[in-house]
Amino acid sequence: MQIDQTRFRLKPDQFFPAEQKKDLIVLHFTAGTTASGAHATWITPVNGRQQRVATAYVVDLDGTVYEFFPPSDWAYHLGMKTGNPGWIQDKRSIGIEIVNPGPLKAVGDALHWYPQNFGVEWCKKTDAKKYVAANYRGYDFYAAFPEAQQEAVRELVAQLADRFSIPKLLPPEKKRTAFDPGFFQQFQGIASHQNLRADKVDIGPAWDWAALAARLQRS
Ligand SMILES: [Zn+2]
Known part of the structure; x- marks a missing residue:
């Protein structure tokens, strides 16, 4: 598959260029609508310091895959407050951010996403391809992931x-x-952010686990 390793490549002080043993892949969504938005956030220093928060990959809405840094290396991507001594969970995992606005709220005949306190329209309720209606951690609707993505x-x-x-x-x-941190701190395979953080809703109910399982069985 085509992977773009140049457009959003991070500089060595924006992640940790140090090879790690990897036994876990963690799926995230960006809670945004562009790969460039994630890039802009991650390269912006806070109090004059690079945060080294990023994932190795961001997959855009159209299926374009961007490699931000080598997947053997690492950056902070889990934000776990406990159960992560020496950042071991961040180090052993490869993070994949999927561009997706995430949870939606119903406003009249439309569904809105995060910005301005859920003030921005994502789609109409009649546009069934653009969302999934499923309650998860306090939200009733989630943006759909396009098939190509x-x-x-x-x-x-x-x-x-x-x-x-x-x-x-x-x-x-x-x-x-x-x-379930007790389970997922030991788990080896493919998990998502919601497994390691009670306050996160990614990857959410719109993600098609069955299709991923079928793809992995094939190879
Ligand atoms: Zn996440």
Whole structure:
């Protein structure tokens, strides 16, 4: 698959250029609508310091895959306050951010996303391809992932699992939506941010785990 390794490449002080043993892939969504937005946030210093917050990959709405830094290296991407001594969970995992606005709120005949306190329209309720209606952690609607984008993520996950010998294993079905640090601190395979943080809603109910499982069984 085509991977763009130049457009949003981070500088060495914007991640940790140090190879790690990888046994986990963590899926995120950006809670935004562009890869460039994630890039702009990550390269902006706070109090004059680079934050080194990023994921190795960002997959855009059209399925374009951007490599921000080598997947063998690491950056902060989990933000765990406990159960992460020496940032071991960030180090052992490869983060993939999927461009997606995330949770939506119903406002009249429309669904709105985050900015300005859910003041920005994402789609009309009649545009069924653009969202999924499912309650998860306090929200009733989530933005859909376009098929081309999901296909690109599946391909990327399969390739990374091969390259780093990461088990092609999804969490058991009843654990996929759960915050269960005891389980996921040991889990090797493909998980998502919501498994490691109670206050996160990514990857959310719009993600198609069954299609990812089918792709991983094939390879
Ligand atoms: Zn996340």
